[in-house]
Amino acid sequence: MRDSLPVLAVFGGSFDPPHLGHAMMPSYLLAAGHAERVLVAPCFAHALGKKMRPFLERVAMTRAAMAGYGSGRGARVEVSDVEARIFAANGGAPSYTLDLLETVQKSHTEWRIRLVIGSDIVESGETEKWHRWSEIDSRFDPIIVPRAGFSAPNEVLLPDVSSSRIRALLRSGIEGESMGAASGYAELRRLLPAAVIPRLTASRPRKRILLVGRGHAFSNVERWLSSRGFEPRGIGGRGVVDGSEGLPDQIETYMGVWLLCADPHLPEVARALVGQRGQGLPPGMPVLHAAGALIAADSLAGLAAAGHPVGTMHPICSLRSERDSDDLMQAGFGVEGAPRARELALELLGPQPWIDLQGCDAMQRQRYHGACALLANHLAVLWDAATQLLGEFGSQVGGRGTDRHGDHQAVLGTLLRSSMDNLLQLGIPAGVTGPLARGNRTAVAAHLEALSAVAGGREYIDLYRVLSERLERLLSRTA
DSSP states (O other): OOSSOOEEEEEOOSSSSSHHHHHHHHHHHHHHSSSSSEEEOOSSSOOOOOOOOOOOHHHHHHHTTTTTGOOTTSSSSSEEOOOHHHHTTTTTTOOHHHHHOOOOOHOOSSSSSEEEEHHHHHHHGGGGSSSSSSHHHHHSSSSSOOOOTSSSSOOSSOOOOHHHHHHHHTTTTTTGOOOGGHHHHHHHHHSOOOOOOOOHHHOOOOOEEEEESSSHHHHHHHHHHHHOOOOOEEEOOHHHHHHOOOOOOOOGEEEEEEEOOHHHHHHHHHHHHHGGGGTTTTOOOOEEEEEEEOHHHHHHHHHHHHHOOOEEEEEEEOTTTTTTTOOOOOOOOEEEHHHHHHHHHHHHHHOOEEEEOTTTOHHHHHHHHHHHHHHHHHHHHHHHHHHHHHHTTTTOOOOOOOOOOOOOOOHHHHHHHHHHHHHHHHHHHTTTOOOOOGHHHHHHHHHHHHTTSSSSHHHHHHHHHHHHHHHHHHHHHHO
């Protein structure tokens, strides 16, 4: 049964730094048919105490190295920060490879999880030092990739790149204006993905941003900003209010502050930040909030009165901390505020799209936010109704390789995703399928009649009728 599931290959390592061999590994795994998807997981803290660059820096470099594979939903290669969550769940103790594989398996139940490992590690006997290696070997069927010196020469397909050699070159001082003339720089260009080299060799000013609030948006925003070359630092909104968390050292070096706390708490967090001005919040530092419905000058009035440019930078994206997603990297944002606050927002956004909310009054902001909520939140109503209706007649989900009878999410999930993809790519009416798209009103009438026999059917009938009437008018206008 396990062998019939698609394979998700888990490729872990320190990625300090990610080199050409790392960048080419997913292509090898996919093209050779070893896996249908690859999850790349930089480790948070090495189990043997190995010193590494900061985790977010290594994640950002690894995402840059793997950028050619695409990102977001549907990408076959994903760079994940799952190790950070494992580290936190372990109470700050370094995690083992088995922890990583078990965590990935829990969130990918419809996939067969396999570990990617080099033949050098296996043949050298290093796995004997690994935590519960025999269990990893039996449960997660490692994909052993041939490495030079530990496999027959004709089996080695990936370049033999040494991370130690790269680090030695970097320690030799290949940076700044002199790097172009350094002989070692030419060697670096042969060993590293082009997108990684500037992150390692350029002398760039730090672009720090303070994030306040550790809710659902925080981990997504932190990952997104890091991938764009910024240095986010997070503190809790509650900690700011009760005084248990102060502003970070050298706050004067930060670009600004972005409040990610819940809408009702914005005024009290703003007041608390004003109260901490004597402790280091520089006068004139811009402050943004992430609330879609609230005008910054109103909700952050205390900061505005204290001379801080305030503004909105609202992510138009559904964010949950439980889900490891890169969706924010393609998201649009709603932006408004004082000139310096808008400048900060647009610098953080870079090339990503945004909606100009400047000049909107309170009612217009509520309409904007209502439009976002209509699409993002109310899909849950249709999802629940569809699953409930399928369950009404005891339908089961079967198929080769599955024992998940009764779980309709597997099939309805594909229907939902394919419907959204059709709309996004084809628009209306071409992206609409089903009876009304074919002009078949008889089928709709039959559906309504069938729903009348369901317990509590009136609720389903009303929902289906209203949506069908709206869809029919929409299709007639766009035909």
